[in-house]
Amino acid sequence: MKLSLPAQSILLPSPVLIIGTYGSDGRPNIMTAAWGGITSSKPPCISVSLREATLSYHNIKETKAFTVNIPSEKYYKEADYIGMVSGREHDKFKETGLTPEKSKQVNAPFVKEFPYALECKLKKQVDLGMHTMFIGEIAGMVADNNVLNPKQLPDIEKVRPILWGSFGSMGYYNIGDKLGDAFSVGNELQRSKNKKSV
Amino acid sequence: MKLSLPAQSILLPSPVLIIGTYGSDGRPNIMTAAWGGITSSKPPCISVSLREATLSYHNIKETKAFTVNIPSEKYYKEADYIGMVSGREHDKFKETGLTPEKSKQVNAPFVKEFPYALECKLKKQVDLGMHTMFIGEIAGMVADNNVLNPKQLPDIEKVRPILWGSFGSMGYYNIGDKLGDAFSVGNELQRSKNKKSV
Numbered sequence: 224m225k226l227s228l229p230a231q232s233i234l235l236p237s238p239v240l241i242i243g244t245y246g247s248d249g250r251p252n253i254m255t256a257a258w259g260g261i262t263s264s265k266p267p268c269i270s271v272s273l274r275e276a277t278l279s280y281h282n283i284k285e286t287k288a289f290t291v292n293i294p295s296e297k298y299y300k301e302a303d304y305i306g307m308v309s310g311r312e313h314d315k316f317k318e319t320g321l322t323p324e325k326s327k328q329v330n331a332p333f334v335k336e337f338p339y340a341l342e343c344k345l346k347k348q349v350d351l352g353m354h355t356m357f358i359g360e361i362a363g364m365v366a367d368n369n370v371l372n373p374k375q376l377p378d379i380e381k382v383r384p385i386l387w388g389s390f391g392s393m394g395y396y397n398i399g400d401k402l403g404d405a406f407s408v409g410n411e412l413q414r415s416k417n418k419k420s421v
Numbered sequence: 422m423k424l425s426l427p428a429q430s431i432l433l434p435s436p437v438l439i440i441g442t443y444g445s446d447g448r449p450n451i452m453t454a455a456w457g458g459i460t461s462s463k464p465p466c467i468s469v470s471l472r473e474a475t476l477s478y479h480n481i482k483e484t485k486a487f488t489v490n491i492p493s494e495k496y497y498k499e500a501d502y503i504g505m506v507s508g509r510e511h512d513k514f515k516e517t518g519l520t521p522e523k524s525k526q527v528n529a530p531f532v533k534e535f536p537y538a539l540e541c542k543l544k545k546q547v548d549l550g551m552h553t554m555f556i557g558e559i560a561g562m563v564a565d566n567n568v569l570n571p572k573q574l575p576d577i578e579k580v581r582p583i584l585w586g587s588f589g590s591m592g593y594y595n596i597g598d599k600l601g602d603a604f605s606v607g608n609e610l611q612r613s614k615n616k617k618s619v
Contacts, residue, residue, distance in 0.1 A: 260458025
């Protein structure tokens with residue numbers, strides 16, 4: 224039975240994004256965000272939406288830069304903690320034992336222990352209400368060599384990212400099994416439909 | 422070893438979004454998109470980025486509305502097919518055997534067979550280059566009653582959404598195991614750090 228329900232900002236799955244920034248005093252900070260996604264291929268862009276109450280919001284406004292770090296599943300407790308406390312009162316790098324490294328592409332730190340990060344220059348800001356969307360142009364990427372495929376692209380089976388189940392479960396998940404190849408398995412459907420119509 | 426690599430629009434995981442629209446002639450269409458994400462909580466908003474070459478781009482410009490449908494994993498072949506052909510030459514509902522139902526909230530169809538959909542009114546359009554980002558304000562949600570938790574929210578373990586592994590794997594995946602509870606497991610880290618420092 225299909226139900227009509229109130230509006231909810233529930234996308235499944237939602238990503239777990241660790242946003243790296245510097246303050247105007249050069250202090251590195253990280254926060255966890257789930258509101259974001261790729262917004263363009265050329266130029267490559269990604270958006271992340273933050274509340275004005277966060278330190279990261281003000282850091283991005285000042286430095287015009289941020290990194291989007293993808294934690295592997297073994298860091299799910301760190302990812303949760305980084306989303307629970309504010310960089311105003313906590314040194315989250317120190318408290319989690321994670322290491323900030325300065326990006327060579329943009330004025331922001333990335334997390335050394337995480338498998339890869341996108342290095343972003345602020346391109347546009349869109350105020351939407353409770354959240355402000357920061358659209359970053361991806362200037363480069365840093366990645367551990369052991370999570371790359373032969374084309375030097377991050378392989379999801381090696382990165383082992385975390386998913387967030389949003390408000391309906393409030394849980395973190397890992398990836399499961401491969402279902403099939405994109406731009407390929409759809410052909411099987413077409414063939415089976417054609418067979419039926421013969 | 423950490424490598425510096427060229428910019429890539431690779432977010433892991435990326436969602437599999439089936440975008441539902443009507444043409445100016447009232448014909449329902451669906452397309453598959455991976456560039457999108459939640460952009461705000463209040464008002465609840467979601468963005469999806471489309472190329473001008475797509476029929477859906479023009480449908481959204483005309484109707485100012487779209488749905489974001491989340492397919493369950495058993496529909497991975499359908500999701501792939503819907504992303505492989507254009508609604509200009511194909512009736513993708515008919516060819517996949519999926520059923521369009523008119524949203525009561527917005528001027529767009531949702532996919533009856535999929536576990537839930539967000540019903541969106543176009544709020545803002547941001548041109549970014551190859552892709553245009555359409556930000557929709559979520560006006561309502563339709564969901565199968567058997568994928569909801571007791572609070573009437575879609576439960577990821579019942580929805581069983583599809584993930585896309587992006588360019589590094591070009592594969593579809595399902596969700597795996599629950600790692601832990603959000604806004605909770607981070608406390609364990611804090612306790613263990615505190616213990617160490619005693």
